[in-house]
Amino acid sequence: MKTLLDSLMVNYPYFAAMILFIIGAFTVLTRSNLFKKLIGINIMESAIFLMFIAAGNIRGGAVPILDKANPKALYINPLPSALMLTGIVVSVSVTAFALALIIKLYQFYGTTDARRIAELKKEVASR
């Protein structure tokens, strides 16, 4: 029990990422509201970002700007943060695109509920 608690204390960003990821995935898969699905996606992606950035973090590390006076200073790894910048851009564009699609769907079906849309679609198909 002690070891688990210890590892939890040391690796808490990873556990947080895991919990966020599960919350996100659960939201995406179980909610029928399109907005909530989208929010779930965003939560999930945040979890991954968190994990990446935590991986690059070094406790006690400084901001990775080369300090000529102190060449042996401990820096955090800048690469994951840089990568996650790209990840965030991707995530934003996905969100924007999804919102545009939701607007289009709302214009046609008058609802943002996935189940209701499926029902309406069946009605149209049967007609």
Add this chain to the structure above:
Amino acid sequence: MTDLVLALASGAAGGILIALMPRAGDRLRNIVALIFSAAGTLFSWRVAGAVFAGRTIRISGEIAGLAWSLHPDPLGAVFGLIVSTLWLFAGVYSFGYMAEEQKQRTYYTYFLLAFSVTLGVAFSGNLLALYLFYELLTFATYPLVIHERNSEAMKAGSKYIIYSLSGAGAILIAIIIVYSWTGNLDFTGGPLLADCGLRPGLGWVLALFVAGFGVKAAIMPLHRWLPAAMCAPTPVSALLHAVAVVYSGVYGIVRVVYSVFGHELAGQLHLSHILPWVAAFTILVGVIIATQQDVLKRRLAYHTVSQLSYILLGAFTLHPWGLAGAICHMISYSTLKVTLFFGAGIIAKGTGKVRVSEMSGVGWQLPRTMAAFGIASLGMIGMLPLNTFWSKYYLMRGSVAMGKWQLALVLIASGLINAFCFIPTVVAAFAEKGEQPVLEKGSAMGLMLAPTLLLAGIALLIGLWPGLVWPGVDAVVNWFF
């Protein structure tokens, strides 16, 4: 070599030509079909002649890095001879039978394409080419099966495709296994697997091959597509479902047993003690079911199922006598069965009767047809003046020589049941004499009648003078033993 190319090309060329002549009259189309069938027949006779004279004809190449070759050997030549000769007869018969039918263009297109493909099966010199033509045959004959375009025909067509493709799949697996063992698919230079010796999995390969080709050879229980396919026009049933298509399956099995395994290797497998009995089972059950059928074409179909296994039985004896019987039966049975089918077609066209129970008195309306039909029926029993007597003789000799005399009994029993199958029909046809007009008149009837009578004549001729076909049979047996 040119002969080989021309033999294969003439059917395909004719088919494509007919497909491209959209509004041609029936007459012109018939002439084109006749010319190209005759050309195919002529060239395949020349090929066969060259093969029997001992010359080597070979064309080979590569598809996607895999070698293929066309290389007729005596067995292929005999098969090619049977097919091409009967194709010409069936072509002439079609001109009469199809005269008033719809969709003649489609019919003749695929009729001729199937000719090329069947010759391809006969002349192929390695497993890849054999497989290719065997697959193509399914597609080339599919439009002929669904010629009537009604729901029954469509169902039969789907059944045919699914059965055939499943069979081809089994063959493909077997070919792949053989390829992985030998790295070679060519079977013209002695048995392909001869150097492999006995090894685990060999029996499975043979089983896969037999099951795969057995679909088209209508081994029970893989025969279900054949009676269903009888909804096709009669010339198609006669030629394809009594000879060409089903023979390609039989031919495939004989090929595999003798050219891929070789009789020595095959004899060492346990399976080769079971296979004759599978054939015997099909012989008996097929003919018994045939006697139960009322629709004449269905009766003929089940009878085909039974008779094909005669050939297989002969091949499975792995004995020179048995093989001789098998080849003899291939030749004899095809002439007789086509005669029977042609007769059934004339009866259906002339009187509109398709059921055996309706046929009393038909003989006086169609005397010459029923005479030919009667001769063929006698032949199916294996009576002496007819060619099947000789094949049955060799088949029995082969089974006894193999040490399975029980198989000879099966053959005799089957001959007796055969007698019940057709003789009562013929007797009934001539039994009731009434004031009925003779229907065998008109050019269409003439075109149907001539090939029928001619084939019955050929069957008699071979029966009286078996020396006519013996050189071919001898060549095949000498090739493999």
Add this chain to the structure above:
Amino acid sequence: MTATIKSNLPVFVVIMPLFVAFVLPTFARRIRLVEGLVTATTALGFLGAGYLASLILIQNGNPINYSLGGWSAPWGIEIQVSNLSCFFLLMVAGVSLPIALFAADNMTHEVGGPQQTTRFYALYLLLGGALAGMAVTSDLFNVFVLVEVATLSCCGLVSSSNHPWASEAAFNYLILATLGSALILGGIGFLYIITGHLNMEFASHELNRVWQGYPHVVWIAASFLLVGFGVKSALFPLHVWLPDAHSAAPSPASAILSGLAVKGYAICLIKVLYNVFGIALIQDFGIHRILTLLGMIAIIAGSVFALTQDKLKRRLAFSTVAQVGYIFLGLGLANSQSLTGMLFHMASHAVIKSGLFLAAGAIIATTGKNRISEMAGVGRKMPITMAVFTICSVSLVGIPLFSGFVGKWHLLLGSLEAGNRLAQAVIIVGSVLCAAYLFPIIRVAYFEPTPVADCRDPGLPQMIALIMLAAWVIILGVVPGPFLELAKRAAIDLLVMK
């Protein structure tokens, strides 16, 4: 000038379509120019891919390494043109060229006005560029970025159709695909945490050195990647988005989605599995067994679902699910024959499925009917379209002389080598089922009596596109020569540990 282009060709084949894609919207008013540009770009891409392939073939398969910005790996981003890359580049270029031709002058009724058409083309080129990038990249994070570019352009292509159902299909696709991307990014993250590298070669080296320390993390990374790429490449049962998306999209989009996009993700999975994890690790973890099993299930299930569809494009879409199964099956059997077969099947399916979707699109466009049962007599009215459809169907079933046979032949040899009898049976059953769901279409089109009212073959560019695809099918089936050689070498490369 030419020397510069030649030495930078690996980058150009990726950058060029991306660049043109962003320029296109400025020409939106001159739709002819847009179409010309797109066709020229894909044609140039094809030439470039051909040139690279010939280089690689001459060099006996030594990969061309290209360091972006002059920073060499592991610090910089590396592009590697290997046998696999050339194979996939050729496949992408060879298929996207006819699709671009088919789309020319033909898109307006499916997507709306010239504005929308231009956007469609921009997305099309973006997707092409992303796929080319997937072929050459050897950097894990680039894989993620390219996967995202491809996903977004795929969703855009699906939603470009006028029909409101398309938006819904695109939304579902987007949600599931983003879920997949998140998993992929997570998987890459775990790999990075263990190895500290994003370059595949270095990551692989490090992973094989240290993995015993973190077996669970490796497991999690593998399963994240497998599920992530599985969703994207429509591995049964993660395929749920595919039938809607591929049938709702405009026909050229369906063709490139089913033909290429799905394969792009598969290529990424292949690279990650074989170039990073490596064959030894795959076998230690038993991943190959999972892949084989999933592949077999996909073949059977996809085919059975396809059988029950009456809408033409949906049937073709489910057929893609089945064919993806062959790719995963070949991947799982993990020997050189099966990998060759898998790669070749991938290419031949790309060509075949594009041909099928384009022919289906032409039929639906002229007749206005999308159900198979309503297509009686189409074969006589649209002979060339239906001939191409037939050639492609026969090839997909796997008849010799057509491309499908070559792939299946090697897959069967591979399953024989792996001693997997069940896989052989499944491959054959899959072929028979494939015939069962494709031949009824041909039968109805050619042999059903009542002809549809008025329809004829599409215009010249469309015909050229269709004939080109049919020609690919036959060329690949009869003389695949160098192409098959590339696949063989690529398969051997995958099995060699660096």
